Amino acid sequence: MNSIDKTLTALSLRLPLAGGGLETFRLSAPRDFPDRPAGPMNRIAFSAGHVVADALADVDPWLTAAVDWDRTIAFREHLWDLGLGVAEAMDTAQRGMGLDWPTSLELIRRSVEASKARSEPGLVSSGAGTDHLAPQDAKSLDDVIRAYEEQVAAVEGVGGRIILMASRALAKVATSPEDYVRVYDRILSQVSEPVIIHWLGDMFDPALAGYWGDADPDRAMDTAVAVINAHAAKVDGVKISLLDKDKEIAMRRRLAPGVRMYTGDDFNYAELIAGDDHGHSDALLGIFDAIAPAASAALVALAAGDRATFDDILEPTVPLSRHIFRAPTRFYKTGVVFMAYLNGHQDHFVMVGGQESTRSTLHLAELFRLADRAGLLADPDFAAARMRAVLAVRGVEA
Secondary structure (H helix, E strand, C coil): HHHHHHHHHEEEEEEECCCCCCCECCCCCCCCCCCCCCCCCCCEEEEEEEEEECCCCCCCCCCCCCCHHHHHHHHHHHHHCCCCEEECCCCCEEEECCHHHHHHHHHHHHHHHHEEEHHCCCCCCEEEEECCCCHHHCCCCHHHHHHHHHHHHHHHHCCCCCCCCHHHHHHHHCCCHHHHHHHHHHHHHCCCCCCCEECCCCCCCCCCCCCCCCCHHHHHHHHHHHHHHHHHEEEECCCCCCCHHHHHHHHHHCCCCCCCEEEECCCHHHHHHHHHHHHHEEEECCCCHHHHHHHHHHHHHHHHCCCCHHHHCCCCHHHHHHHCCCCCCHHHHHHHHHHHHHCCCCCCCCHHHHHHHHHCCHHHHHHHHHHHHCCCCHHHHHCCCHHHHHHHHCCCHH
């Protein structure tokens, strides 16, 4: 046992248990992930980045989004440094869940500018949707089309590429699959560059239940595939977030040549990215925000033909991801931000909309255990000190 291991063996804190009481948890040594990719990647990998709240802004957090722009962009630099792309202003950034459209557009503008200012520009695609149109104010498909057109023009106007987000307003007013076809036909015929289409399941956003005009996901998939393949020249890929690997694989095999499948499955991403004899998924994942160094190292290993190292790195991250994304899945942002806090990417555990309160103390304690087991607490002593501070606020003497 080396001196670092001896130090860590002695490093412990008390964590609450589900059955009551506390346990003494001893931290393990972190894995030594490079801070730059050690080689090329053969998968396109986007991390949906979170936003860092301005904890000292004089606002009411449930009503007004206050963003620490410097820390938010610094986190994107961290992702780009690791060879990952940034999927900007998505649900991980609390889009439509605390972050309104004007603030989202400002985030997109700043991120695009920062990506272009790098010596090697960072990959960034940005969400365009209809969230400035309240679902109750949407009266027709034309209202939805105009809303999409406004956001697409705004994102393209600041030099951004489009991730075409699912629309709550469309889910409200559409009465058939044909209504979805009409809206997507119109928007895809106008975009300047190929887009990524995002199919977000109702486990992430209950307002999107029955998307593509059918509550049956297989029939909904028929409509989505038909739209995508009819506009293959305007579609870079599709990201589905249904947390069902079999449905993702089935859809992947039906896509027109050249259209990518970007996995949004935060439960089964490792095997979907690795792929099978019929193909693989690229990645657009919220969990890559929390496990970025591991994701980068694993993807480099995969490109080098080292599947064993890829599996060795990513397999321990899957239990962590499944915990962070457990139901109610829409609260996963809390775990993502907590990981950023534990690893020093921000100075506080405060979120836009006050959403640091959406997960229990027990949930955060288990997240800490799983992050340690995956080797993802870069500085265990620092992380333990921050964990103690959060537990103290929540009434636990650690």
